[in-house]
Amino acid sequence: MTHFTEKLYDKSPYDFSFQAKVLDVVEDKDRTAVILDRTLFFPEGGGQVSDKGTLTIGDVTYNVVDVQNNEGIIYHYVDNSVHVDNSVHVDNSVPLKDSKAQGEIDFKYRFSNMQQHSGEHIFSGLARKYYDCTNVGFHLSDSEVTFDYDKPLSEEQIYDLETKTNEVIYQNRKITAFYPKEDELKNLDYRSKKEIEGDVRLVEIQGVDLCACCAPHVGYTGEIGICKVVDYINYKGGVRISILCGERALEYYRELDNITRGISRSLSAARLELINEVTRISEALKEAEYKNVNTQKRYLDLIFELLPVVESDSEVEKSVKEHGIVKNITVNGNAVIISLAEADGKAVRNMVNKLKSKYPDKLTGVITDSSKGYAFIMGSESYDCRRVAEALRKQLGAKGGGSESMIQGNLDKELTKEDIDLLCTNAGEL
Ligand SMILES: [Zn+2]
Structure with missing residues (x-):
């Protein structure tokens, strides 16, 4: 037996x-x-x-x-x-x-779990005492300690509990586990996640908390070392908090420390100034992006204005090609397709819209160099562009799609005049 x-x-x-x-x-x-x-x-x-x-x-x-x-x-x-x-x-x-x-x-692992679990008991005991929160979920894995309260807490309240938890750690209070007798248990006010059958094991943190629990705990709160909140999110009408205690908190902060030091060196900014510096860089990037898109729009507008001249095998065509402004322009009875070295997507879309209006009976498009090969945006008022996308997939293995009036995607190769002729035939027949 x-x-x-x-x-x-x-x-x-x-x-x-x-x-x-x-x-x-x-x-x-x-x-x-x-x-x-x-x-x-x-x-x-x-x-x-x-x-x-x-x-x-x-x-x-x-x-x-x-x-x-x-x-x-x-x-x-x-x-x-x-x-x-x-x-x-x-x-x-x-x-x-x-x-x-x-x-x-593996005692190092066990002790770490004891530190995390005892830290959680202090935090939750204080959350009940000061903010009337009930712990409705607990998870202690190798990487994280999370728990859920039934009530929301503000950032200020969470940091208040973090401070108070660490004060209890400094006070090095005794932690004991015991099985009270049934009549004794009735008179005790303790936290419990659920009704427990059989003998109830209580874990007492002297003067701070009494909670039903089956897990091993540290003997004195001082052994927890530190308790740090590392994350919190609103969860099911309450809050889910993640903490780390002891060596795990130290390891986590060492990692954060290395990250901020690395960023600080690469940006040549003092660590406590990083938020200001990152905000400045991100604003400068937005400004640069704004200027870049506007410049590209103007440059594509210029090409657009020059199109009638460029199309006609003129000196202008030679010049824009020599300067690398335009790689190629294909104009035939069915299509106007322009190849550019590289250009911003917003500016290209803007140009394709203009091409569509200028050549309503043709398939129009702009092909640009991209990190994935070649990017295309095509539009038309006479062709169903979804059919064009399908023809591109079948004919050239292109990836992408879009609406009836505009499509975009990627190609492995640049389109030749023959490809464009065939594309118009295929798309027309589909
Ligand atoms: Zn517990």
Whole structure:
């Protein structure tokens, strides 16, 4: 008969090494699970990920990759990479029943989870005390700690709670876990995410919070080191807050620090001046973009005005081509297509609209060099441009589309006079 696994982590959150007896080894959906009589491995639960570590059974060490609690019986899922004599190899043999197991949990990982979880309890206890918020969701993964409150909080209120949480950390208050008797529990005012069946385990942060919780916590608030809010969003009528505590907060801020230092060096601006500098650059970019589009519009307008002359094999045509202003102009009975080196999309669209009006019975368009090859914008008042797009796809493998009166997309090659003739025939026939 299987009995409930004794939860050593419940009373000894700082122990990382233990011995146990293997009660059973089960295959569960292609995974192997070891059931022990007792364990230090915290199983996934209450929004928190499970502990990681190893189990040595006989002379083989298995990685424990997942731990689950199934109605009081704790399953240690092991993978097939085993360690023997400092080497790692794959072994499909399963651990033996009734043998002794030596368990080691990854304590650095466990301790970090303890820091995050205790930090969350302080924050949520204070959120209830000062802003009457109820915690309605909690998630502690390898990368983030998030929790949801039923009420919205302003930025000012969130920072107030962050400050107060860190004050409790500095005060180094004692944290204890205990199972009160049923009649004792009735008289206690504690936070609880849901009705709990069976014995209720309470975690008390001296003078600050009392909350039902099954997870390991640090012994004193000072061990949390720091609690920093890293994000918050409105969520389901309340707020979702992300925090980081201890070393994870340090690592996160080191990364932010490196990023801002890098930006500061590349912009040659002091770090505390970065917001001003980035605002200045972004405004300058907008101004430059505005000027560029206007200049290009004027330059394309000029080409447009010159078109009747340029079309006619004149000196003007030679000149605009020699100066690289226009690469090519194709005018035939059905189409007017202009190739340019490069041009702004807005300015090109503006020009295609003008070409459309000037040559209402033709297919008009502008082709420009682009990072993806060649970009085209075409328009017409006589051709259905969606048919032109289809013909371009079939004929030249072009990508793109649009409306009946205008299309845009990309081409791998420049259009020749022959391509344009064929395109007009194909589009007309479609
Ligand atoms: Zn908890």
